[in-house]
Amino acid sequence: MTFIAGIALCIIVGAALAFITGFLLIEYESYTMETTVNGWSAPYLNYGEWGNNILERAAFAQVLPAANLPAEAVYWSTTVDGTGTQLNGTHEYVMHFPPGGLPPNNAFWSLTMTDLESYMVNNSINRYHLGSLSNLTPNTDGSVDIYIQNAAPSGNESNWLPAPSGDFKLWLRAYRPGPAILNGSYKAPPVVEVS
Numbered sequence: 001m002t003f004i005a006g007i008a009l010c011i012i013v014g015a016a017l018a019f020i021t022g023f024l025l026i027e028y029e030s031y032t033m034e035t036t037v038n039g040w041s042a043p044y045l046n047y048g049e050w051g052n053n054i055l056e057r058a059a060f061a062q063v064l065p066a067a068n069l070p071a072e073a074v075y076w077s078t079t080v081d082g083t084g085t086q087l088n089g090t091h092e093y094v095m096h097f098p099p100g101g102l103p104p105n106n107a108f109w110s111l112t113m114t115d116l117e118s119y120m121v122n123n124s125i126n127r128y129h130l131g132s133l134s135n136l137t138p139n140t141d142g143s144v145d146i147y148i149q150n151a152a153p154s155g156n157e158s159n160w161l162p163a164p165s166g167d168f169k170l171w172l173r174a175y176r177p178g179p180a181i182l183n184g185s186y187k188a189p190p191v192v193e194v195s
Contacts, residue, residue, distance in 0.1 A: 038190035039084060040076040040172065074181050076172040079116060082190025087170065089163035092149035092194045099142035104178030104186060108132040111146060112171040113161050123162035130161050148191060 001009075035042045079087055087093070095111065103109035110131030113121050120128045130136060130146055137158045138144050147153040147160045148170070172188050180186040 037187050039080045039082045040078045040188045040190075042076060042184075042188075070177070070182055073173060073175045074177045076188045077169060078191065079167070079169045080191075081193050083193075085193070086167055087148075087163075087191065088167050089150040089165045092147070092153075093163075093191045094194055095146040095148060095191050096189055097144040097146075098189070101189065102132065102144060103172065103174040103188070104180050105132070105174045106176035106178065109172070109174045111161060112173070113148070113163060114169045114171065115164065116167050116169055118169065118171075121162070121164045121168060123164075125162060127160070127162055130159065134158075149194075 081087060081093060108131060110129045110133075112129040115121055135158065136144050136146070137156070145156070145159055147156050148163050149160070150163050150165055152162075153160055170191065174181055178186075
């Protein structure tokens with residue numbers, strides 16, 4: 001091997017190692033950016049404010065490529081119920097917001113149903129989300145239940161988010177979130193399977 005060929009080989013190996021190391025660092029950083037609370041992937045509340053932290057920018061771009069500043073919108077997502085079991089339309093679920101427990105916001109909030117690839121789920125009533133603009137019917141104590149299932153829940157159709165027959169994903173979003181979301185004290189309630 002000539003001297004030039006040796007240098008070229010070292011450059012190629014070095015570049016490959018740098019690429020692999022960078023990829024692994026971004027993967028690690030992306031997994032440390034979110035925590036799981038009640039089955040929900042809780043948001044990293046500093047996204048969009050990373051300054052010159054290139055690693056944080058790259059990791060966040062991998063987790064959620066397009067995002068607002070937390071003061072504009074905060075997103076949670078889940079593919080599992082509160083016990084960690086995959087959400088599936090063959091089961092019936094309820095998401096119970098206690099009195100005063102709806103996502104605090106200065107604009108609106110929404111709960112959106114998608115398939116596992118984040119595409120909207122077709123359903124017979126063309127309803128893809130529920131939220132603060134949906135005229136939800138509260139319980140007598142002021143709490144709100146959202147019924148997440150394939151068939152309409154008798155008597156609770158106004159609070160029904162239709163699920164597909166297979167696996168699905170939920171997105172909870174708060175726009176212009178309130179202080180309890182921004183300081184991390186608000187916890188999205190778990191999705192609970194109804195027996």
